[in-house]
Amino acid sequence: MAVEWTITIEGRNEFGDTCRKEVRIDKSWKGLSDGDIGLSIADGKKIMAALQIAVVSHEAETYSLFRRVCPDCHTFRPVKGYTTRKIRTVFGTVEVRNPRWMLCRDCHPGMVAAFAPLNEICPDRATPELFELTARLGSMMPYRQAAKVLGEFLPIEPTETYATVRKRTIRVGERLDEQNAKEERRARAQRDDRSQLEMQLPGGRRKEFVISIDTAHVRSADPNSARNFELVVARCGRGGRGDVGGRYFVTSNTDQAAIRDRALHALQQEGYCDFGNVTVISDGAEILKRLPRAMLKPTAHIIDWFHIAMKIQPMQQIADHIVRSQSDPFEVLPTIDRDIRSVKWRLWHGRVDGAIRGLQPLLARLKDSQSAGEFSIARLYSLASQLLTYVHSNRGAIVNYGKRYRAGLRVASALAECQSARNWGSDSVLMTL
Incomplete structure (x- = not known):
């Protein structure tokens, strides 16, 4: 005896068009004795792949139709031609119709040009989620193993090999480097000396932005290896003792500009607008003294009590x-x-x-x-x-810690110390590299 399950997927766009997709799953009672209970990974792949095909196809068709309308005269643009385009997602590769629209002749006289609307929403022919997932797995395990894990649990095509994983991981890394470079250029352009411009509101201790910073030493598990390095762990926020600490960041780049840019980025997420009072609390390590000298003024450096x-x-x-x-x-x-x-x-x-x-x-x-x-x-x-x-x-x-303590301000880098101990166990960490 067999049971047939039918899953119907229906979608409707803004123009009233309806898309319907059916997926059939056959389950035999004979397999129950062998432990075949419920949906298997293969069944899940089949369902998610069918659902993804329906959703992506519907979205691509709707967006293409929307972009065919000229925003100036609200008439349909001429058709240049139709091709197909493959869009890779975490739930499989979807082949969709890829139209090319001409520019409106009335609004752009004398110009003969065409564009593909799907290039606007998926320029890499793969979704950002797939890029992020591939890069994350590729950074934690060998590329071959990452490709195997993707194919094991997701309806990924055989073309998703270790070479693809490597290329995507490198591409995501390059984009992160470009983002850090932009943040660094923006930070350098804002290094003018500033003064405190915030209003004298009740609870003045929240005017101070605090960077609690510490280091963690990571050494190789192999005694003959020289791959030992130092991590910088910091927590950036505002407020005094007992308040929520703020955002963490960890970096292995101990360059002065790199630490400053990461700290500024974290402070901006806490409301820092390049003119607040900043206090850096550290244990006095030479590597951490670079940060106060590179930060915007006014910035004070305090040794952790x-x-x-x-x-x-x-x-x-x-x-x-x-x-x-x-x-x-x-x-x-x-x-x-x-x-x-x-x-x-x-x-x-x-x-x-x-x-x-x-x-x-x-x-x-x-x-x-x-x-x-x-x-x-x-x-x-x-x-x-x-x-x-x-x-x-x-x-x-070394400042008047008693005065800061009575004012409710922080006098120690306990926030960074706790995170460093939680992540690494101690100041000296053993790691297999």
Whole structure:
């Protein structure tokens, strides 16, 4: 016993023309014992291919008829001729009638020219969705495997080979490069210094656009491979602590102009019009210092308070241990814990010179106390030296964090840190390339 399923597809255009398509699917009860239940992939391909043929043919015919009407005198344009055109879609290739219309002789006297209306809606002979899907698969797997996956699940013709996948992937990449180049040219033309022009509205912290930026290191799983690179992860938005962070972007291009253009593009999606106050929050890495220098003015660079605090925390723990131990080697450092807290307090309030003046005598006392051979003192001296170097290198980007915190503004790049950790697991990532 067999069951015949008939699927009828009907469409009607603006001119009243009706298009009807029927698809028949035969299902035998004998196949139920073999697990043939429901529609198979082949049945799905057949249905979607028939539906796509009906829809594309109807749309192409309707658009061609619409374009035959002259927009000036509203009469039909003369016919140059008829050909056929193949349009490749994700649900199969559709062959449609491809007319060519002449220009209206009354509206364009003396001009003899013809045009194909289908070139206007499908210049590549393939839909943008098929290009995007092919390029996405081609970028994630070998071209042969991508072509096999397309043919396995979609009613794709055998002509969709690995060579086609490669060409489409390269073409989409070229278009993305052209788009980035246009954005770069537009950004360079808008690099004039601007000032804050927004109104003094309630909730002033939303006037500030914040770029929280961090890096993630990606190294090859093969220890002998040299294909290691660094990714830049950033979140661009506006608002203070507790507000929605904004848009992310990730790039492996660490060029100054490339990072700036990606940041400007992300900020524009958040309402940035090239004249708002911009604040870049980073950990002070040299690769990230390029962004504030390339951004439109006014742009401020702030060192992430979290990284400063994480450099002071182990020092504080060692100092507390030294004070509690009260052994002979530590008697020369009775106030070491209070001295480190004082340095942290000064940095929190942006008093960089005072913090440096507090670190220098502290280092001198630790250096004199290293003769006792105590590991804790040697470790504390090393951490204090690193902190002093870090403060010296980034003194221009250390601000009054307490004032920003009380105003509800961001003082850390936690938004970019969280996304970096979520995507890559840690700052050092193992990846098979």
